[in-house]
Each structure stands twice: as structure tokens, then as C-alpha cells.
Amino acid sequence: MAKLKKQPRPKAETPKGFRDYFGYELIQRQRLLNDISEVYQLYGFSALESSAVETVEALGKFLPDIDRPNEGVFAWEEDDTWLALRYDLTAPLARVYAQFRNDLPNPYRRYSMGPVWRNEKPGLGRYRQFYQCDADTVGSSNLAADVEICTLLCDALEAAGINRGDYIVKVNNRKILNGVMEVAGLLKPNDVDYKIHERGIVLRAIDKLDRLGVRNISELLGNGRKDDSGDFTKGANLSEEQIKIILSFVQSKGSTGAKTIGNLTDLVKGSAVGLVGVNELETILELNESQGYMSDRVYLDPSVVRGLGYYTGPVYEAELTFQVLDENGSKRSFGSVAGGGRYDDLIKRFTGQEVPATGISIGVDRIMAALAANDDQPTSPIGPVVVTVMDKSMLASYQNIASELRSAGIPAEVYMGNPKNFGNQLKYADKRNSPIAIIEGSEEVGKGVIQLKDLLLGSEIAKGATLEQWKSQPAQTEVLRDNLVAEVRKILNRDR
């Protein structure tokens, strides 16, 4: 350490786009993850935590012609191998399944939760590290597996505290998009590379429809678009006719599911893959309904395509429909909190053999934000009982008080700061949202009593009062030392 003193002081800052989580937020997240994983377990999914670090090769996100890893991941070179932080939990699952496929059950149904990292431009509420909570079925081509993902998603959202009616699971199928691409002349059935660049732009443009609206999307499909900041994004350079076909796809939602299916069928006429997609979509909706997940919870939305490149069939997106105020104070619906789909080719990259797979990823931070936005009166959690230090020589006695309370399951601590200024001790207790400060001096010991200062009551009384006034409030009781636990409980129970 000594040498470091001569250096300029380091900045006490998280790197750009990263953040820390404190106290109550973490307790709430753990509760949320427990609630969601309980549903996953009820559905028969078992836990997996893959390594946070993968080879760039295994993650499959790299530019083909240069040795710099792709933008979008945090990567570095180690002993001639490029390593990266995982950007989602799906790509690592594909690696895990390929690596352990001889030992894993088939199908392999797993859930995972944990942080993922993306090297993206950070923004308001957009961080470079965030939590996902996924469930996937690997090794099943059965559409029942996709249906199950939809019902699982509904059940998980409700377990997370999102009320029925406040969310909707939108379903679509990438094969229909492929059909539309064929009709628009952007895809040829036997040439996977044909116009792959343009199709990538179209996919990303449609995925932004919600945020940017139809007009901006047509610019992205055409010559390109300049955004508010002046940045220009190159377009797909489609013809008017092609743009019209793509736009009629994303706008093909009818007044009922059946009408939407009819519109889609018309749209992909002549494309084999497109018609397969429409059929799959119809089956998924029927099976959902047969299990009681009707169109008030799961419905068809042709504008949902999901941005990730690896989806091959059904895609899902959960949206929260209640209104929140945005940064400008205008109302908007909360938006997407989960997404997923079928990715039949991702494992094949490793094994050469086709392994169908489907799954969902819940954005934990998004759900946390939604719950917070919906919570009118967020209450601070009650802190520990604070045993104040009146007399430094009585430390052992104070520790015994704390220890007795802990044994009774009541969080408690002896004040560990400099005890000289008693006001600081009370300020500390206040900052911890401590329910009770315990005071014991030699006088109390002589009488076999202790003082309990009811801080929550005190702070109620003291709204607007100064610390001096507050200290004189009568919210302090003398109780028998022997009755410590019972008397503390009495106050705690009243405050609840």
C-alpha cells in the first residue's frame, strides 16, 4: 500500500454505465428471484449457473474478418484466447448443453439467473450490467414446449407481483417474417446469405417500432435516418414496394386473433416457410387457450420480432400495460420486461447436429423498476436495534444486550463509532431507520433497568422538529433489564 500513496488519488467512481445496489433493493431483488425461481421449479426446470466468462468463440458474437471482438461485449485477450463477459444467459446455455450433453437429461430444462454485461452506450436507466432470469427447454421441437414457455412466463410475472391485466404476452413467429422477406424479395429459400445485411437492418428496425414509430422505421428501411442527436443510421435501401410489404406485416394486427391470422396468411401467400409460421402461431394460440391462457394474457402481435439474431420460430415478448410517467412527465405504458423465442440452430454451431430449443428471459431490473413505479408508498425497511454507548467501560454489557436480542431473532448492534457525541449516536440510529435505541449507564445497571427510546414513534412526533426538541420527546421508557426481549418485541410489534 505504501507505494500507492505517492500516486494521484484514484477516482471513487463506478465505471461508466455501471452501478451499485444497496440494502432494501437487494433484499427485494432476492425476494423477486426466489418468487420467480419457485415457479420455474414447479414447472420442473432445474438450476444452472454458467461461468460469467466465456470464450468469444463460444459466445458466437464476433466479426468474421478481424481479430477484434464485436462491439456489444466486454472482451479481452488472455493466453491467445479472446474471453468475454456473457451478454445473455442463452448463448452460454448452448455451450453448456453442447459440453455436457451426454450427462444431461434430454430434454434439458434449466433456469438461470444472474448478471449479464453489454458494451452498449449507457443511458438513463440503461446500464451495462443487468440481471436476467431465464428458463429454457433444450432438446424439444414440440410446440407444446413453446406454449409452456408462454404459460410459465404468465405465472412467473404474477408470482413476481405483476397483477393479471397489467401484463400481456405477445407472440409472433420468425418464420412469418422470413415469409414476408421472401415475398419482398429479401430472402431466397436456398441461399441463407442472400441480402443477409439488409435483412439484419430490417430486423433491427422492426424491433425498434415501439420506440420510434412507423415513420422513422420506414426511413430505416429506406435510405436511413438521422436521430435527434444528429447521428445518422444507414438504412436497408429497400424499394418503396418492399417497404410497403414490411410495413403491412408489422401493421397486420386485426381486431381479433383470427383476423390477424387471416391478414398474415394473405401476406405470406406463396412462401412455404411463411405459411408454416402462420400455422405454428395458430397452434400456439390454440394450445394456450386450451390451458386457460386466453387473449387477455397471451395474444398475437405481428410487430414483435425480438432483436437477437438467433431466433428461428416462435418469439415472445411480455409487456407491462399500465401507465407510467416518462422523463418528460408524459404518460406511456411501461413496456417490455421479458422476451424469448425458439432458437433451433444455436447448439448446432458446436455439435453439428440440430438441437431444438426454446426459452424466455425476464429482465429482473425492469420488473424491479415496474414494481417500484407501481408502489405508491415505498416504505424503508426497519433497521437494527442500536445499543448506544454511554460508558466505554461497559462495552461487554452492551454486547450482551445485542447478543440477547440476536438470539431472539431481532437484528441488533452496539454503536461502533466514536461514542463521545451522543447526538451522533442518535443520528446514526435515525439513518439506519432503527426502531429502538437502547441506553444503559451505570445508574441503570444499579437499578437493574435499561432505557428504550422508541425512534419510529419519536420520528413521527418529530416531523418538522429539531433534533433537540425530538430528544426531549417522551418516547423513552425505562424497563426492567430482565424483560429486555419482551419489551423490545412490544415496541416492534406496535410499529408493524
Next chain:
Amino acid sequence: MAKLKKQPRPKAETPKGFRDYFGYELIQRQRLLNDISEVYQLYGFSALESSAVETVEALGKFLPDIDRPNEGVFAWEEDDTWLALRYDLTAPLARVYAQFRNDLPNPYRRYSMGPVWRNEKPGLGRYRQFYQCDADTVGSSNLAADVEICTLLCDALEAAGINRGDYIVKVNNRKILNGVMEVAGLLKPNDVDYKIHERGIVLRAIDKLDRLGVRNISELLGNGRKDDSGDFTKGANLSEEQIKIILSFVQSKGSTGAKTIGNLTDLVKGSAVGLVGVNELETILELNESQGYMSDRVYLDPSVVRGLGYYTGPVYEAELTFQVLDENGSKRSFGSVAGGGRYDDLIKRFTGQEVPATGISIGVDRIMAALAANDDQPTSPIGPVVVTVMDKSMLASYQNIASELRSAGIPAEVYMGNPKNFGNQLKYADKRNSPIAIIEGSEEVGKGVIQLKDLLLGSEIAKGATLEQWKSQPAQTEVLRDNLVAEVRKILNRDR
């Protein structure tokens, strides 16, 4: 995805030194973390999760003269800033405290749990990503805070399932080591840089005493040491006399704590800092005893120094004392599972002001390994009830069965693989450690019944039997469909 097909197949492997965690192991770890964090909360510590990524500058682990980050961390450059994965939870705490000190309570008592990453040579049971679970008090110079860390550590280990008598918390003080360094002429009170390089080697050598023994350590203190693989480690080049002083320090343990204190006092005679260290150590042991943590749980061991550079006073190390077999089949005690100490200068790096701090880090993977080593009959957890698929057209009925069971809190799933081969369905159920396979065909529906195949009983019976024989075992019952949940419960309760 299409473009990737033309590339050579990626290897399905975790990077060297990384691993994945499956199923039961994760459930157990979560339970362990819950148990430990409950103790931390009872002691009044509140939760913190700092960013996994920090600036190299904030972590403070870098070589002064070159722009490559230090070995030991995983680091990369991003927009002209070197970033790194955290190598522990203490350095990030120092950054968090410095960043948010105006908003945090003072003292700040926090616990953290999560993975840390070290760019070290991986080995048997040594991974580059592992879990830590820490508790620290920042802003208290009070030795009571150190004592509390010791009692907290004992309580946390017992909550984690380590029996009293199976662990010991060893205590020492870096100031005594500094005193010994002064006596040996390796440290001058007013020249922090004096022989800093040699002292670093001495510190790391002592920290390896347990593993390498006295003879190898004296080589490291002297001219250096060649290990079994032929690698040579440079020594501190101390004189015979200096080596003698260092060795008498690490071997100064007497038959009682008082005798050890006597030995240490003799050893650091003439060093002011050394005597302060001995006094602090005595006080810590006394306070521990006054709280009932006697020398069967907390004792003084002069050979404990901890390898990390930032400790400035008391240091602690928890060791598990029960015997395990090592890779060669010889018995040895399990060894260290937690460590910590006081680090009064770490936050000063950021703020320029002294902020005393002390804390402990529990090695979660080490505790997991200890619990596993102590567990004679590890039992696989019971998997979900598997609803088999006899007739693909009856899928809705199968989903209803699974859904009914889930509503009753019983994990259940419909088989999602290819249903053609019924044997595969039973093999799947077996691999999931499923307690019951449910069988329903059109015949059963007609009679209003279903078949429950008791798989755990079946597998008991079938030990050594072939799959064919096993299938013919009588562990299958026909029950009324209406009694599904009750009948399933009956079997589950019997198996427990």
C-alpha cells in the same frame, strides 16, 4: 447466424479455470448464503452489491511504471480506461464508501456476496471465479469492531452448518509483524518504502507456511526456492540472523494464549508499533472471552498474517479442523475457509482522510466443499413429477394434470421430448430423479382413472435389475383421476 455456419465449429468449453454449477449445488449454495446473510443481518449489517466491473485505478492493483494492469486481475481497456473484474469484495467496498460517504451511515456496516475473479494459475479445486460472502464495518477504529467480526465469523460458520469444535478462528496482528520487521532491520518507523520489496516477500512466505512448512519458508526468506515442478521463486535474501527472527515469530505460539503473548512481547521488545500490536491482540482475546468466545473458538496464532497487502492491524483466519483425505489419500485438516482483518488505509487512497475499517470474507466454495466432504450420504434432490405422453392428441389433458399438481405446490412437467419411445420417457424421469411418472391413455380417461408409477420405490426394487424387469415391477397403481393430488402426495410423503 447464417454466416457462422461457414466458420469452424467453436469448442464447447468453459475458459481455462472456469466452471459451471448445476442444480442441487446451486440450491445448496443459495441456502448457505441465506443462512450466512441472516446472521450478518442479525448483527445489523445491511446488503450491498457493488458493480462486478471496476476501474483498475479504483481496485488499486497495478504496477506503477507500465500501462499493463497487474497480473492477478482480468483487465481490459475501454475508451482509454482500464477496467477489471473485481478480485475481492473489499477493494470495491473502499471505492463505494469513498463515493457515497456523505449519504451512508457512519459507521457503515455492510455485507456483500458474489463472485470474484482472479487471474491466477488454475489448479485442482482452484478456480478463477469463486464466491465470497463478506461483512465489514467502515468508520470505526474501535477494537470492539474487530472483536465483533470474530464473533460474527463464529456465528456465521455455525449457521452455515459447521459444528462448534470443527472450526477455529485464529487471530494475529500485522503491527506485531511490523514490530518483528523493525527488530530484524527490515522496517524503519518513518520510512514506509524501506525494504518494501523484501517485506512483501516475507509476508507472502509466511502466508504459505501452512502449505509449505518451515524449511521451504526459510529458503524463501533466504536465497530462494525451487519447487517440485522446477520453477524457481526468488527469495528475500535475508541474513541468517534475520531469518531466525522471522521464524521465531511464526513459531512463537506457546501452550497458552498468555505464554504466546509473553513470547511476542519479548520478540518485539524495543519496537513501539510491535508492542501496540501485542496490546491490541491481548484486548481482542479478552473481549472475545468476555462474550463467551473462548480459546476453543477464537485463539491467537502468530503464524497467521494473511497474504493481502492492505491489512494494517488485527487479522483473522478461520480454519476447519476436521480431517479430510487429500488427492494422495493422506489425511490432513481441511484448512482455511475465511479470512480478514483491519485495513485502515484503503479508503484514504481515495479521500486523503483516514477511514478505519475492518472485516471478514468467507470463501463460499470452500465451505461448500467442506460440507460435501463431511456429508457421508449426499442425497440427490427429488425431481419433478413427470407426466408421460402416451397419446399426442391428449396433450391438453396432460398439461392439466401438471397444472393441477403445480397449483398444489408439487413440481411437475409434461414430457417434452419425442414421445415415440416410451422407454426414453422413463429413462428421462429416472435421470431427473423424478418420484412419480403419471400415465394416462384414452382407456384411463374412459374409466376416470390414471396410473401412478412410483419411481423411487421402483428404483429401490430394481437395483441391479434391467430396465425390462424394472418396468414389470408392481410399483404402479391405478387411482381415481379426481384424487390425483391426494394420491401423489401419499407417495411423496412416504418417500420422505
